[in-house]
Amino acid sequence: MLLASASVPDSSDRADWAAFVQHLRDIGLTREFTLARQRESERFPASLRSDWLIHSYRHDPSPAAVALCLLAFDHPVPQERALAALGASWFEFLVRRGLVIAIEGGWLCPFQLLLVNELYVFADRPGMEPNAIMALGPTTEVLARASFPQTDIGSALDLGCGCGVLALLLARVATQVVATDLNPRAVAMTRLNAALNGIENLSVRHGDLFAPVEGERFDLIVSQPPFLGCADGESRVLFLHGGRRGDELTRRIVEELPNYLSAQGIGFVLADFGLAEGERVSARLPSLPGAGVTILVAGKAIDLDVNAALYLANGQFLSGDALWEQTGRQVVHARACGVDHLLPALLILESGKSGVRELAVAPDRWSDLDRSLIDPLIVAARGLDEPWTAWQGRRLRLVDGTRVVHEYPFVAHEQGRLVLRSGSGSLLPEPVVGESVLPLIAAVHGAPSVAAAVPELPGEVVAPILAQLVLHGILRITA
Ligand SMILES: C[S@@+](CC[C@H](N)C(=O)[O-])C[C@H]1O[C@@H](n2cnc3c(N)ncnc32)[C@H](O)[C@@H]1O
Structure with a gap:
């Protein structure tokens, strides 16, 4: 090899x-x-x-x-x-x-050529040398689609750029892009890929986290940090290991990122989080006074042994006893760090906003994360924190094509349920609602204001329900 x-x-x-x-x-x-x-x-x-x-x-x-x-x-x-x-x-x-x-x-x-959209990109072949450069993986694709701006922007930063594919893609829509990495090989590879593709608006810099961009601010920051835990005695692979438990580097990035966002800036950080049973991703994050955070978590957790075996088989080409013995050691290490399972999460940090919201994406929709679906979702998620006074004067409409699905079980003693299916294709699971929600939707749909539609209902009960219905793409705010 x-x-x-x-x-x-x-x-x-x-x-x-x-x-x-x-x-x-x-x-x-x-x-x-x-x-x-x-x-x-x-x-x-x-x-x-x-x-x-x-x-x-x-x-x-x-x-x-x-x-x-x-x-x-x-x-x-x-x-x-x-x-x-x-x-x-x-x-x-x-x-x-x-x-x-x-x-x-x-x-x-000795490298591998990848054709990504119109780009020609070289990266290392799969392997786990300490300074190997990660090739384009499925996670890179998720981050690329989830963060790619809908309109042209001023400046973008790709932190931990690897072979630079995210930075190269962003160079099409940003006036100026900076790509940084701690691995000098990754910096050299990104420079080579920029030259191959004739990209002139990309500055590639070497250094630890935000040190190469000290004092600068960006409209968009993207990062996929290394997020696997590294056991004592195991040699650290730069693109893979984020610390002993795994999320140490991600936490540092999230803590520092708001200081590098412009006034309207937005940051996207994609990582798997090792969680204890019942623990939420938000509990693993530092508090962020400078930004609002929306956390999209995958609807399905990953077992520790499945995850370890996949990396060892695909990256270290282990098989048979060697594969399963090493998998076992990694699982023991993760458990010793208090980790029970892994959960992929996309952290979206918005400058000038506040609050932390964590939303589970429908299990079959994680690979559909797309900026065109995420932007309205994070605006709608802010509604969850808003008081009744914010909702009173709004006009709401039922989203075209929305359906009420009555699910009746075969077994008579099991209860049926009402499911709402968004006409606009929400990333979130279809909400299960009580009968009383249907007349509420009918009342607010087309009414001059929410308050006029439901004068007799207590606002503190109605506001969170409406916020959920907007979030799930059932209702839309028109004014
Ligand atoms: C998982 S790879 C992501 C590569 C690429 N951005 C992608 O999405 O395919 C993580 C990258 O972060 C880099 N990295 C690790 N520690 C870093 C640090 N302290 N500062 C900057 N970059 C770092 C690694 O060298 C690696 O290129």
């Missing part, structure tokens, strides 16, 4: 790197090319897809497929194929810069 021992190529000849990516496009190695092949692979069951994909690329003589094999996969490509696909001068360019190296059987790249 070739991993984080390879030094990251120097990125200073930026124009040459950008020309190299243009050459990849010219020979047909584009996102459309890989997406089309991926769609073809979907004929196979999920467990066979990546095997089929690699096989099909390796037997495809087109320059695009050969270049992809050379830059993205583990199998060496014979020199004459690489030369024919890339042309002699680009092949030598890569060799001189160490982006492809000779091994037995041919040439390959």
